[in-house]
Amino acid sequence: MTNHWIDIQHADVIMCIGSNPAENHPISFKYVEQAMDNGAKLISVDPRYTRTSSKADTYAQLRPGTDIAFIGGLINYVLKNGLFHREYVVNYTNAAFLVSEDFDFNDGIFSGYDAENFRYGKDTWAYQIGADGLPLRDDRLEHPRSVYQLMKQHYARYTPEKVCEITGTAIQDFMAVARTFAATGKPGKVATIMYAMGTTQHTHGTQNVRSYAMLQLLLGNIGLAGGGINALRGESNVQGSTDYAILYHILPGYLKVPTFDNKDLATYNAKWTPQTNDQQSANWWSNTPKYMASLLKAYWGDAATEKNDFCYDYLPKRSGNYSFIKLMERLQGGGFEGLVCMGTNPIVGGPDAGAIANGLDNLKWMVAADLWETETSVFWRRPGVDPQNISTEVFLLPAASSVEKEGSISNSGRWAQWRYKAVAPPGDAESDAFIVDQWVKNLKQLYAKEGVFPAPLTDLAWNYGDGHEPDIDLVARECNGQFTRDVVIKGKAFKKGQQVPSFAYLQADGSTTSGNWLYCNSYTEKGNMMQRRGLDDPSGMGFYHNWSWCWPVNRRVLYNRASVDLNGRPWNPKKPVISWNKLTRKWEGDVPDGGWVPMSEDGTKSPFIMIAEGYGRLFAAGLADGPLPEHYEPMESPVANAMTSQQSNPAVAIPGKIDNSGRYPYVGTTYRVSEHWQAGAMTRNLPWLVELVPDMFVEISEEMAAWKGLKNGDLVTVSSERGSIEARALVTARIKPLRVSGKLVEQVGLPWHFGFNGLATGGSANMLTTAVGCANTTIPEYKAFLCNIEKGGIQS
Amino acid sequence: MSKADTSKNNAFLIDMTKCTGCRGCQVACKQWNQLEAEETEFFSGEGYQNPPAMSEYTFTRIKFRDYQKNGQNEFAFYKEMCMHCNEPACASVCPVGAFEKTAEGPVIYKAERCIGCRFCMIACPFGVPKYEWSKGLPLVKKCTGCYSRIKEGLQPACATACAMAIGYGPRDEMIKLAEQRLARYPDRYINKVYGKEEAGGTSVIYLTSLPFDELGFKAVTLRPLPGYTWQALRLVPGVFLSVGGGLSAFSWITHRRDRLKNEKQAELAEQGSVPSKEEQE
Amino acid sequence: MTAARRITNEVKSFHPFIKLLMLLVGVGVVASLLRFVYGLGATTNLNDTYPWGLWISFDVVTAVPLAAGAFTLGAIVHCFGIKKLEPLVRPAIVTGFLGYSLVSIGLLLDLGQPQRGWHVFRYWNVHSPMFEVSMCVAAYTTVLFLEFLSPVCEKFGLHLPLRLLRWIEMPLVVAAAAISTLHQSTLGTFFLIAVDKLHNLWYNPLLPLLFWISAICTGMCIIIIEASACHKWMGQPNEGTLLRTLAKIMPWTLGLYIFVRLFSLFALSDGPFFDRPVLTLLFFIELGFGFILPFFMFAQKSIRKNDRRRVIAACLVVFGLVLNRFNVSMFGMMDPNQIYYPSLIETLVTIGIIAGHILFFVLIARYFPIFEHHPETVDYSLPDQFRKIDSGEKSLETGTFPEGETVTGAR
Ligand SMILES: Nc1nc2c(c(=O)[nH]1)N[C@H]1C(S)=C(S)[C@@H](COP(=O)(O)OP(=O)(O)OC[C@H]3O[C@@H](n4cnc5c(=O)[nH]c(N)nc54)[C@H](O)[C@@H]3O)O[C@H]1N2
Ligand SMILES: Nc1nc2c(c(=O)[nH]1)N[C@H]1C(S)=C(S)[C@@H](COP(=O)(O)OP(=O)(O)OC[C@H]3O[C@@H](n4cnc5c(=O)[nH]c(N)nc54)[C@H](O)[C@@H]3O)O[C@H]1N2
Ligand code: SF4
Ligand code: SF4
Numbered sequence A: 001m002t003n004h005w006i007d008i009q010h011a012d013v014i015m016c017i018g019s020n021p022a023e024n025h026p027i028s029f030k031y032v033e034q035a036m037d038n039g040a041k042l043i044s045v046d047p048r049y050t051r052t053s054s055k056a057d058t059y060a061q062l063r064p065g066t067d068i069a070f071i072g073g074l075i076n077y078v079l080k081n082g083l084f085h086r087e088y089v090v091n092y093t094n095a096a097f098l099v100s101e102d103f104d105f106n107d108g109i110f111s112g113y114d115a116e117n118f119r120y121g122k123d124t125w126a127y128q129i130g131a132d133g134l135p136l137r138d139d140r141l142e143h144p145r146s147v148y149q150l151m152k153q154h155y156a157r158y159t160p161e162k163v164c165e166i167t168g169t170a171i172q173d174f175m176a177v178a179r180t181f182a183a184t185g186k187p188g189k190v191a192t193i194m195y196a197m198g199t200t201q202h203t204h205g206t207q208n209v210r211s212y213a214m215l216q217l218l219l220g221n222i223g224l225a226g227g228g229i230n231a232l233r234g235e236s237n238v239q240g241s242t243d244y245a246i247l248y249h250i251l252p253g254y255l256k257v258p259t260f261d262n263k264d265l266a267t268y269n270a271k272w273t274p275q276t277n278d279q280q281s282a283n284w285w286s287n288t289p290k291y292m293a294s295l296l297k298a299y300w301g302d303a304a305t306e307k308n309d310f311c312y313d314y315l316p317k318r319s320g321n322y323s324f325i326k327l328m329e330r331l332q333g334g335g336f337e338g339l340v341c342m343g344t345n346p347i348v349g350g351p352d353a354g355a356i357a358n359g360l361d362n363l364k365w366m367v368a369a370d371l372w373e374t375e376t377s378v379f380w381r382r383p384g385v386d387p388q389n390i391s392t393e394v395f396l397l398p399a400a401s402s403v404e405k406e407g408s409i410s411n412s413g414r415w416a417q418w419r420y421k422a423v424a425p426p427g428d429a430e431s432d433a434f435i436v437d438q439w440v441k442n443l444k445q446l447y448a449k450e451g452v453f454p455a456p457l458t459d460l461a462w463n464y465g466d467g468h469e470p471d472i473d474l475v476a477r478e479c480n481g482q483f484t485r486d487v488v489i490k491g492k493a494f495k496k497g498q499q500v501p502s503f504a505y506l507q508a509d510g511s512t513t514s515g516n517w518l519y520c521n522s523y524t525e526k527g528n529m530m531q532r533r534g535l536d537d538p539s540g541m542g543f544y545h546n547w548s549w550c551w552p553v554n555r556r557v558l559y560n561r562a563s564v565d566l567n568g569r570p571w572n573p574k575k576p577v578i579s580w581n582k583l584t585r586k587w588e589g590d591v592p593d594g595g596w597v598p599m600s601e602d603g604t605k606s607p608f609i610m611i612a613e614g615y616g617r618l619f620a621a622g623l624a625d626g627p628l629p630e631h632y633e634p635m636e637s638p639v640a641n642a643m644t645s646q647q648s649n650p651a652v653a654i655p656g657k658i659d660n661s662g663r664y665p666y667v668g669t670t671y672r673v674s675e676h677w678q679a680g681a682m683t684r685n686l687p688w689l690v691e692l693v694p695d696m697f698v699e700i701s702e703e704m705a706a707w708k709g710l711k712n713g714d715l716v717t718v719s720s721e722r723g724s725i726e727a728r729a730l731v732t733a734r735i736k737p738l739r740v741s742g743k744l745v746e747q748v749g750l751p752w753h754f755g756f757n758g759l760a761t762g763g764s765a766n767m768l769t770t771a772v773g774c775a776n777t778t779i780p781e782y783k784a785f786l787c788n789i790e791k792g793g794i795q796s
Numbered sequence B: 001m002s003k004a005d006t007s008k009n010n011a012f013l014i015d016m017t018k019c020t021g022c023r024g025c026q027v028a029c030k031q032w033n034q035l036e037a038e039e040t041e042f043f044s045g046e047g048y049q050n051p052p053a054m055s056e057y058t059f060t061r062i063k064f065r066d067y068q069k070n071g072q073n074e075f076a077f078y079k080e081m082c083m084h085c086n087e088p089a090c091a092s093v094c095p096v097g098a099f100e101k102t103a104e105g106p107v108i109y110k111a112e113r114c115i116g117c118r119f120c121m122i123a124c125p126f127g128v129p130k131y132e133w134s135k136g137l138p139l140v141k142k143c144t145g146c147y148s149r150i151k152e153g154l155q156p157a158c159a160t161a162c163a164m165a166i167g168y169g170p171r172d173e174m175i176k177l178a179e180q181r182l183a184r185y186p187d188r189y190i191n192k193v194y195g196k197e198e199a200g201g202t203s204v205i206y207l208t209s210l211p212f213d214e215l216g217f218k219a220v221t222l223r224p225l226p227g228y229t230w231q232a233l234r235l236v237p238g239v240f241l242s243v244g245g246g247l248s249a250f251s252w253i254t255h256r257r258d259r260l261k262n263e264k265q266a267e268l269a270e271q272g273s274v275p276s277k278e279e280q281e
Numbered sequence C: 001m002t003a004a005r006r007i008t009n010e011v012k013s014f015h016p017f018i019k020l021l022m023l024l025v026g027v028g029v030v031a032s033l034l035r036f037v038y039g040l041g042a043t044t045n046l047n048d049t050y051p052w053g054l055w056i057s058f059d060v061v062t063a064v065p066l067a068a069g070a071f072t073l074g075a076i077v078h079c080f081g082i083k084k085l086e087p088l089v090r091p092a093i094v095t096g097f098l099g100y101s102l103v104s105i106g107l108l109l110d111l112g113q114p115q116r117g118w119h120v121f122r123y124w125n126v127h128s129p130m131f132e133v134s135m136c137v138a139a140y141t142t143v144l145f146l147e148f149l150s151p152v153c154e155k156f157g158l159h160l161p162l163r164l165l166r167w168i169e170m171p172l173v174v175a176a177a178a179i180s181t182l183h184q185s186t187l188g189t190f191f192l193i194a195v196d197k198l199h200n201l202w203y204n205p206l207l208p209l210l211f212w213i214s215a216i217c218t219g220m221c222i223i224i225i226e227a228s229a230c231h232k233w234m235g236q237p238n239e240g241t242l243l244r245t246l247a248k249i250m251p252w253t254l255g256l257y258i259f260v261r262l263f264s265l266f267a268l269s270d271g272p273f274f275d276r277p278v279l280t281l282l283f284f285i286e287l288g289f290g291f292i293l294p295f296f297m298f299a300q301k302s303i304r305k306n307d308r309r310r311v312i313a314a315c316l317v318v319f320g321l322v323l324n325r326f327n328v329s330m331f332g333m334m335d336p337n338q339i340y341y342p343s344l345i346e347t348l349v350t351i352g353i354i355a356g357h358i359l360f361f362v363l364i365a366r367y368f369p370i371f372e373h374h375p376e377t378v379d380y381s382l383p384d385q386f387r388k389i390d391s392g393e394k395s396l397e398t399g400t401f402p403e404g405e406t407v408t409g410a411r
């Protein structure tokens, strides 16, 4: 989230698109309702009429996978009617920048496309650079090569009629959304977007998010209270796990994982440290070398010296895509001997789950650390296989749950909050920290004895006390970082062993450590900031600066320097995030995004400090699939792309096991319900929750039920090119067939919580989904695929 | 019945326009009261509704409504629970006084008194008390108003679990709050505070955006129910005395008449003229 | 002969109908045991929608007015001095005593915690109609028991108690009438609380009064039926002339009932009345056949005089009452989407209770002097314990049934 949960209450318009917060983020809905009590309008854009939709002032139904068309239409509406926030757009975004003459867009394909490899060369997606090395710009936004004009031209194609032909939305609903949302282009009005998996789980998921961000930039809604684009994160600490590098391509603090050609630290730094000639750009990532050196010092301690590149060589280098889908492909090819499943249940949660389950049969061993016996840990018992034929040795380690151990949890609003152990874990259960600690300690010994390349392990600084449990307090201190010697930085003297006060003090020379530069400031000499529980809120804006701690440096709203005009006056004086006090010459309110003076004065910096050029990107060259979001159909779709002849995302290779032949006529989408959690182990084993939603079901329209002769509760078989499952038909007017490109398209919705093991069992929706991912993130396209529905169970 | 001051009772203010049907309250109630889960199949009602009704295992339940009205979807939720009536019918009919309206608000049940006659179930206008049908010697079960929590200064479990829809506090304040909301958002609500007067006023009050009957609210009288029986029962001593007294007087008169008649007959018999006893048809 | 042997022989000598009754009672007892073993949920069709079913509707709400003959007749005979009806009093008292005892048993079966039945006397709740009825039933059963002691004492020739009983007869009769008035009407009060549940055709504020009047009507009709049945099947003398006198009272009470009923319906109730066809039908059957038709029948001398027709009219009233009580306590409160009907076990228990009633009546009649009790023949003045009275002895010999005849329905 650019903002945070409590901040949602300040919005004038809230658009829940690709998310269902009433069901999946129930507490967030408290702030939605608070906003509504203050007069805010709620918009819900979802293929299904959900519990969120039931509270919305405006509901727009759309076909899964067509968000770009929908938002493209809104962008067009805003641009055509001049409803954007001009001052904001000119000064804070790259709208005025001129784009290279070589950049081109033709029938769905941007310039530089390499069709063979489903890849773009991005050379032409560049700004025109002037003699001063700075991008050329036209502040009147009239130059035909300006981002603004290119964008306007691009989205002019997204007329309301065209949009609704693609999305299936009723045109009056689309127009209602357009009018309501675009009204927040005025200063003093603000809208927020709450999005989640309905947005991201597509082959063009990242571009979906981009389209939301562009709309918000155009309306001047980013950086403001009640604005921003807010990713409603998933698992309770998934924000923390991405901050701490759960993904294959990042290191803690979103530093890049070195690739095979980053042969030494200097090369790495050169490659990944963005450059700019603009003196007015903070270009925060220019600090990459400092953060990287501090991280390596945290990893390898005294062994890491300036001379040995701080043990940079010990880091594994990647040479490809190790995303979940790719790993599972390799698993199916027999590419792994062993697998550790630590708090994950892939044969329920992974795409094309049947294939993943088959892949597990190839393993020699599996370790599962979980609270429950998951489907994955008993994969050898799944229906249709004979355990006799599976020789995998499975170790199930009982894990302690979140309330049975201490540590921090980072929520979507980037708040790292300390939790204490409430009860002891039952039986033999141990915390994950204990499990990992034991692994590392044992591996260290083993490697010391017989390792081929033992140094990365034997040199590892692993000092978390001698207790049974590793000392979590020490871990938190290390994440923040310490001084490794007495130094003077920015005129301040620090002693060896002191906590680094904030990332502004991190050094590239080995004088500091930091396990995660983003969290530098979370555990200072004053103590563990994450444990704070201060309820004071002097601004009345719900920042609660003394409640826990928030990255970066306790800033509650990101890009908050865009919330003020050039003179530092808030666009919306009633809900200021920060404001410039001319007398004290200081910012008041939230922790400003860099303390520089307002934009109208000298010595200032542009508000978008994480971006090299300092401006919010309407035109973004960094993505794999184009600088401007463009509508493509999902990999499986019942219709041809009505926009261009490019059917699906050109930057995504067409996978196997796809069937667009018409054998599977209905659009399927998967979703969550309040009553269950994810792959279900945690809820399908709890009788109180099983009571609420006991069976796998599929939501189908009344129309489909009528002509298929289905009654509410009837058993049906849902099948796709990947597999078949049984489910009970939930016949409801909340899901409706859509008129798309002149034909009626039925859609069905399936919760994906069920599996064959546990107290409540049922067919896994992921038996049906496609194992194809987003061009940028490889998140699977769980939200749109084709399927068929037949009356009766699988047996019949 | 004695009219206690109920304005300082604690009351629930349940704003159905804010309820998202998440059913956290339903689960929190089961957890606090350690109630068994019910065995359900698919859904027992519209939407995701389960279980089919309140029961010995379920003290509160979210009723789902999933329908279309004027071409618009309605997906609505209604929390059922004991209304903790100001003048509870259940308490008035119970022959052993097993129900009691506490000063704190909740109507509590003293299981050790109950004889299991189920009159409370007949009497409750909201169909709240439920029975342990599976047991040989069953008792009644219903929402306790989380009396054990209230006494410790906590809020009821369901109210604690709910993010927005359930408020809890002194009844007069809750009613004031409800009326303020009605005044402030006239378009959002049906203009009615359900529970302010229903069954003589309850400690659970509702606001909704849909007509109450569409949500499945029971139509109940506004008069406190105990009054209905009491208007007859209060006559009991009078009836007893007048019937007893009347009959006594009557018999005294008839006996006296008989005696006199007998004496007369005896006299006449002595004179030898006994009248024949004809059928007096 | 040992005692056991004698009893066996005695039982063997019973008429097959009595044996059938014994069998039904036995089945009923077993069924009641099952209720405790498996719980009410498994053995009955009761549930949270229908917490009360056949047992309450029949065994309590209906059985009580059916046993109203005792107090009605007591009052008629002793208070209003229509002395010639006195021979009918004893059978009525036996019927009443049995009826109330079985009501108590039925109620205990229905209670979730029968072992706590005494709590009613410990934790008073004067606001509860159920409390009132429990107290009354307990008091009244005691009164009936005392009244019933007379034939017992006569049988065993216990003179002192007999004299004592005779001495408290009047107070007992008055108490019986007063107590009965209370609980007969309070049974109606039960349903006053169901203001939002009971259909408007039956719900009205005069329910208690209506329950009381209809109980009086029925009490008398039961006596008519019972005496006629005993004459027909048990060889008792024909009390026709007495019954005719009783029947003469009927048009008045029935008329009063119909008047109050219609008044309360039109003047004191709010519609809608005829929104549910089944209930409308039940209403008209109940009022038409159960009250208005017999009213006209009893109003006619020819019918009153005719033994057969008189019984038919009385049966109609009983039918009307039964239907009325079911309408109030069951049908009128039924949710049209979820119909209640009694389970096999509920039915067996109720049949057992009815059978028990007849069985005990017959057995009591067989062994105790309850018929032909013409007090003028008993000399209460002599406190001589050793004097044996021979009244009632005859019933032992004559209490047999003609072959092939069965007693049906009537109690
Ligand atoms: N109760 C509960 N809460 C949860 C979870 C849970 O399992 N149970 N999981 C947690 C996790 S890990 C996550 S990631 C979040 C996910 O939170 P959400 O993203 O809110 O979850 P979903 O239900 O998967 O998807 C949201 C909505 O997207 C809609 N949708 C599908 N396709 C499209 C589309 O193409 N466009 C648009 N606009 N909408 C579409 C679906 O109909 C669905 O209603 O929830 C978290 N919260
Ligand atoms: N079709 C479809 N599939 C989807 C999605 C979708 O929307 N549609 N959503 C996707 C998303 S967003 C996500 S996040 C994934 C989630 O997929 P998974 O992460 O595989 O699913 P979970 O069920 O959350 O698995 C978490 C497991 O961790 C265990 N656990 C809980 N706490 C602890 C702990 O403290 N320690 C340990 N060791 N274990 C613990 C739980 O018991 C549970 O079994 O699924 C994805 N799959
Ligand atoms: S489940 Fe937990 S994390 Fe999710 S909304 Fe509820 S309280 Fe928040
Ligand atoms: S917890 Fe609150 S919002 Fe959720 S279902 Fe219950 S009343 Fe509704």
Ligand code: SF4
Pocket (backbone or CB within 6 Å): B082, B083, B084, B085, B088, B089, B090, B091, B107, B123, B124, B125, B126, B127, B128, B129, B142
């Ligand atoms: S709602 Fe029913 S159970 Fe609850 S207090 Fe009122 S009458 Fe009693």
Ligand code: SF4
Pocket (backbone or CB within 6 Å): B093, B094, B095, B096, B097, B098, B099, B113, B114, B115, B116, B117, B118, B119, B120, B121, B140
């Ligand atoms: S069932 Fe128990 S609580 Fe209910 S009225 Fe009877 S005795 Fe009272």
Ligand code: SF4
Pocket (backbone or CB within 6 Å): B028, B029, B030, B032, B033, B059, B060, B081, B082, B142, B143, B144, B145, B146, B156, B157, B158, B159
């Ligand atoms: S007040 Fe307590 S017992 Fe009643 S519904 Fe709420 S949680 Fe359950």
Ligand SMILES: [Mo]
Pocket (backbone or CB within 6 Å): A233, A234, A235, A238
């Ligand atoms: Mo997630």
